[in-house]
Amino acid sequence: MPTVLELYEKLKAKLGDPEARLLLEFIETSVEQRAASKEDLQRTESALRKEIHQVKVDLLKWSFTFWIGNIAVLSGIMFALLRAGR
Secondary structure (H helix, E strand, O other): OOOOHHHHHHHHHOOHHHHHHHHHHHHHHHHHHHHHHHHHHHHHHHHEEEEEEHHHHHHHHHHHOOOOOOHHHHHHHHHHHHHHHH
């Protein structure tokens, strides 16, 4: 893989000094922007994964609470019916 200096020398021979510098600066800026964009995407993905995990935990907690409440109510009704039948 050619180094930046080797690439510059090849471009300088074909395009001239100012154009070669401008092209390399453009490429360098583009690569830096892509790297920054990728880091932003990774941070966003990480934050989303944490949020999804928290929502799953909350749903599980509320589901458990709901079912415990239903069992308590049904147990009370069954106890009342059994006591009334005696």
